[in-house]
Amino acid sequence: MKKKFNLIIRIALNILFYFILVTNSIANDQPGCELVAKRLKQIKYELVPQDLYDNFGFMLEEKFDVSKNQWNYKKIDNYYFVGKILEPSLADEIKSGDKIITLNGKKFELNEDQKNIILEAETAEFQFQSNQGEIITKNLSRYDYYTHTPIIDIESINFNKIDTKNGNVEFNLEFDVSSNYTAEYHEELWNALQGSLIFKKEDGDYSYYVCDYTEKEFSEINIPKPFHGFKILNLSKSDKNLASDKYFKLTPYAKVLGNDDEYLMVEEIVGGYYSVKNKFNLKTFPFDRQTVSIKIIDDFQRIPNKIILESGLTYIALDEIIQNNDIPGWNIDSFEFKNFQYQDPYSMKGDFADGIELSLVIERKHSYYLYKVIFPIILILSVCWLVVWIDPRELEARLTVTIVCLLSLIAYNFVIDSELPKLEYLTVLDWIILTSYIYAVIPNILSVVSFRIQKTNKLLSDKIEKISTRYGALSYLLIIFVIILVNANLNVENSTAFISWMAGF
Secondary structure (H helix, E strand, O other): OHHHHHHHHHHHHHHHHHHHHHHHHHHHHHHHHHHHHHHHHHHOOOOOOOEEEEEOOEEEOEEEEOOOOEEEEOEEOOEEEEEEEOOHHHHOOOOOOOEEEEEOOEEOOOOHHHHHHHHHOOEEEEEEEOOOOOEEEEEEEOEEEEEEOOEEEEEEEEEEEEEOOOOEEEEEEEEEEEEEEEOOOOHHHHHHHEOOOEEEOOOOOEEEOOEEEEHHHHHHHOOOOOOOOEEEOOEEEEEHHHOOOOEEEEEEEOHHHOOOOOEEEEEEEEEEEEEEEOOOOOOOOOOEEEEEEEEEEEOOOOOOOEOOEEOHHHHHHHHHHHHHOOOOOEEEEEEEEEEEEEOOOOOOOOOOEEEEEEEEEEEEOOHHHHHHHHHHHHHHHHHHHHHHHOOOOOHHHHHHHHHHHHHHHHHHHHHHHHHOOOOOOOOHHHHHHHHHHHHHHHHHHHHHHHHHHHHHOHHHHHHHHHHHHHHHHHHHHHHHHHHHHHHHHHOHHHEOHHHHOOOOO
16 A cells, blocks of 8 residues: 555656646746747837849759759750849840850850859850740840848648649648848847847857747737748639648757857748649540649749749658659659749739749559550450451351440440540540440441352452451551550650650651
8 A cells, every 4th residue: 555655656746747847848938939029029120131142134043962962053965044033124035944055155064264254244145045946145234133032941742633634733732931031131130039039048058949939929020921922823722721820930040059150040831732723735645744833923022022942951852752652643753943934914024023833743653544444445356356257157146246345345435434534635545445446346347248248259258357367456456556656756745654665766
């Protein structure tokens, strides 16, 4: 009894000790976050951070190398590309993604001399090539651009449905948008952090708080929201009931904390269920490759006042998503970020919003259609063409088999009809089904013709039967191959690896 009582006392003391620790932790945490919130409410800080870009009105396109954990200039076939455009007048003629052909009459290779021109020269002549092949020559001057550059960081994206029939893609997206306020240019804001977000401990070392705020709490602080003005351009539906709660985070970086730079990172964490419209090319269905695009623009400010950048962590997260490959019915092949300039029909000349596009290349898993649609159709046609081995005088027996096969093909088509997209053009599968109908009818015609001819011209009847047995089913398989071959060559970019090897035949 005494041992049991001591055990109860020990458990009670442990619970009390844990409660005291938790209470002290909350008590220590809350004053810092509450104090900085109180100070920020008082100063009503409404400035946004700006970065200085000293260039010719555009930036070189960059891509993050996950394996090396570094940013590199994008280079394909020894060509560099236009990235973000900062000069509004330049955006009328040059677009992000255009090739940079020459600099001052010499091929643009980004050698040391050309780097010095880009960094120091006041004027330079550039030659660009658009995606349409148009050559554009521009004499550009150097300017200073003060630009707000919020950084978008995609943490996860889960695809729920890819509806190629209606051109909709539904997914859950979790991301945050951050702005960095440097101590050098935001002194008033930085001073508000001292003794609240950044504090000195009893042992003399410095520590810090990372503070989370609800949307209502952050609205009272009066710091500009990083995600303010952002818009998903091709959005068709957003379900607020399935959206996660939006919240904000303040994280300080300081030299006293061991960081190289001093700034306050303000993050807006956003999550939601979205549906976006996409245009799909289904001519090679079910051996098709598609591109899913998610376009985000800043609909509040125009270039050069604000541009959107993606973080290196986004590349790492998306690379992991590709490896997990959890889209039902699809394989994720690759992803790419593209910059673009958006101008709505009502905007004035030179009035462009900056945009960023995430493109995911996906390939359909064709096994279902291969084994449950195409293969059964071929089996039905094989049975149908077995009648050419039956004596042509057995007309009833032959017609029974061929008509049953034709009806089976029609019935099977009704079963799979819901799986097929309704389009104004024919897909590979449509061509295969159409060819199958024709080849299901031919044995019926051959049976009747052979039956009639063999009574008057047995030699001709035998010749028809011989050609039918030798080339009938074989020609059907050959035509199926040609259908796939032609479509693979006409739609190389939209063909999966299963048939893309045929391109160039």
